[in-house]
Amino acid sequence: MAPSALICETQPWKDLKAHVDDIKKTHLRELMSDTERCQSMMIEFDGMLLDYSRQRATSDTLNKLKNLAEAAHLKEKINKMFNGERINSTEDRSVLHVALRAPRDSVINSDGKNVVPDVWQVLDKIKDFSERIRSGAWIGATGKALTNVIAVGIGGSFLGPLFVHTALQTDSEASEFAKGRQLRFLANVDPVDVARNITGLDPETTLVVVVSKTFTTAETMLNARTIREWISAALGPEAVAKHMVAVSTNLTLVEKFGIDPNNAFAFWDWVGGRYSVCSAVGVLPLSLQYGFAVVEKFLKGASSIDQHFHSAPIEKNLPVLLGLLSVWNVSFLGYPARAILPYTQALEKFAPHIQQVSMESNGKGVSIDGVPLPFEAGEIDFGEPGTNGQHSFYQLIHQGRVIPCDFIGVVKSQQPVYLKGEVVSNHDELMSNFFAQPDALAYGKTPEQLLKENVPHHLVTHKTFSGDRPSVSLLLPSLNAYNIGQLLAIYEHRVAVEGFVWGINSFDQWGVELGKSLATQVRKQLNASRKKAEPVEGFNFSTTALLTRYLEASTDISKEDCTVLPKM
């Protein structure tokens, strides 16, 4: 089949390119003075308010972006995703993470089979298992209840669950259910991460969940073997059956590893790793920590956005609007990065998760048909909670590079505090910054204003803020399991919208392979040099020198000197 035309060859793309000069003529300061425009750029859904009036865009831009969406067949692509078509063509897979949170009675087909009953079968199994662990009906090898969980996994098998766990930890309702329990995540193959995870934990009261879609990921498998050793060294090898369970699509390898397949929780190849938080990958560890009922609310939140994304018209569709505006910023205004700035510490792991969702999905150089792109797709995502970020990298955002920002605020704090004698509550103080920063970026400060304030001449340029820096503000009513699910789904779908418009495959990740295979070559070399004193061979000058230095400098670390496991 002939490759379809690249999106940049279409008329709507060219119209948007031509439109850039018009937009650049008007400062955001002026755009913001048009109340009607601002009003039209605020949309509400289910208690959330999205304000995108601080985008360098007008109704004309929005119309042009709609035309672009049409040219990209966005609606059809979204439908294909929900219909279970194999839109991940390079891996010949459907993309159905929406099925993971679909209500029990819905019908979502993959290859002519409704997958929702399978999803609920696993959810029911998780509910039952987590209740048995939490109630103490399932006990460890020495008869003690398992109150601690280490989830071993990396990438998509780690970042999403970590984000949700961190967000729930301070939610008053969820945290009630987590009393006396601990959930930790072991991701990095670095022994330091192993030490951090097991320090202070007792194998007798610890359940280990090995989370890996493929069950072949080098880091996860080594960490899983290390923790298995930690358990068997303390409790005997037969304890592994009671203390280790798994989440995977590869149940054969789970069994080979020594985990009873009855204690394995399945998911399916139509769930991408970075889109797997709502599968057993996230649902199992989170249910163990907070109970299934809390996690079910999270799934419901995500599902509410799925339905909205699937059915709302473009002008009212949160993920679609956000996705189109991202394309506008990246591909037309030339801003390749985006800062994710939640004004709540509970979302401190949100940006790291979205980094994977966005950058592993859309960091591509060819179209879905394999044609090299003459434009750059993908965006650079990073972020920190406000106000911490303000005292770190905001300087660059205000006076250096233009980086479109996502400000995420919460009306009702998870932890309301009012310090006696203060003018405003602690949360109001935080939110004062949430409201101020977008305007500082949009309006800036002119030399004229500074001179009026009697700023010395030699400081005027230093103190000038050019403004005209775009952002969106998303105000959530609160931060509980339900709207954490909503937030996740908004960002997942936003990324998909961007990829659909750019005409790339957002659901494969070939770019992670090369580094993995080169690491295998290095691993073999380290093994040969250590065991048989073989010289370093087959690498370039630089890598040879580095490897040689590493081997020479670490010869004095014999196996006997290594603690097999870090001391507790």
Ligand SMILES: O=P(O)(O)OC[C@H]1O[C@](O)(CO)[C@@H](O)[C@@H]1O
């Ligand atoms: O769940 P697995 O198979 O261990 O993979 C972990 C992660 O590794 C990746 O393949 C990238 O290296 C991710 O896409 C995935 O989320």
